[in-house]
Amino acid sequence: MSNALERGLHAIELLAGKSTGLALQQVAEALDIPPSATHRMLNCLVEQGFVRQDHQHGNYVLALKVVSLALKHLSQSDMVDLAKPVLDRLARLSGELVRLSIVDGDNLVWISKAQGTRSGLRYDPDAGAEAKLCCTASGLAWLSCLSNERALELVYRQGLSKPGEYGPNAATTIEQLLNHLQLARDQSYASVDESFEIGAAAMAAAIRDSQQQVIGVISIAGPSVRLTPERMQSLKAALLEAAEEITAISLDSLPKLSMMTSRVSEQTD
Known part of the structure; x- marks a missing residue:
């Protein structure tokens, strides 16, 4: 990969999630490149519509073109449409937030959701983000289907979580992480309580393709006061059934999408 392209992609990743953007100097320092080169790169991204410059503060902000391209790509498949009824049904049954994520190379990305709670206390984190593998139910569900060696490589x-970075029950050591993975294997689903954040709990099960490779994860998340260990156990059958149903409807687009990153990597290595 050329230096210019690599820098541009790193800049886009850096600006993702920064609602107010970053100043030129901040981008230069984060990417460890000279301000002059950073200015040229950002101007190129602005010209191509991937980044815009805030006229009031001068900060560089990620433009919606990146989002529109992702949505356009997803709209070409039936993946979300096929899975949506399953998510809706599980959300109504559980009364909680149900999410679908896909394996995209070495990452797990949330792509669709259904909210079961229409009033009262709701748990609804930012969508479209990559799951933190070591401390989310979705991440642990995927990792538990891999060998310990491969799981640790991805983490x-x-x-790995640092003390105080996420919830109080997040794994901060390899031993703790491996214990979480073994528990997920033993109970056929992953579960967390105040692991990703305080006051939140979740459970998740892997979705596999015809070759038994994990292509995605379906999860249920909600406040810890409602989604207790006992409640999770009562929802286990419904969660696993939903995962099997998504597999059964042959989501061909899931493996295709999840292989794209690895194919691009192979071509550019």
Whole structure:
């Protein structure tokens, strides 16, 4: 991959989630490149519509073109439409937030959701983000289907939780992480309570393709006061049934999408 392209992609990743954007100097320092080169790169991204510059503060902000391209790509498949009835049904049954994520290379990305709670206390985190593998139910559900060696490789790339960074029950050591993975294997689904954030709990099950490879994860998340261990156990059958149903409707677009990143990587290595 050329340096210019690599820098541009890193800049887009850096600006993602920064609602107020970043100043030129902040981008330059984060990417460890000279301000002059950073200015040229950002201007190129602005010209192509991937980044815009806030006229009031001068900060560089990620433009919606990136989002529109992703949505356009997803709209070409039936993946979300096929899975949506399953998500809706599980959300109504559980009364909680149900989400679908896909394996995209070495990452797990939430792509669709259904909210079961229409009033009262609701749990609804930001969508479209990558799951933190070591401390979310979705991440642990995927990792538990892999060998410990492969699971640790993925966690090392993303980073293990640091004390105080996420919820109080997040794994901050390899031993704790492996214990969480073994528990997920033993009970056929992953569960967390105040692991990703305080006051939130979740459970998740893997979705596999015809070759038994994990292509996605379906999860139920909600406040810990409602989604207790006992409540999770009562929802286990429904969660696993939903995962099997999504597999059964042959979501061909899931494996295709999840292989795209690895194919691009192979071509550019």
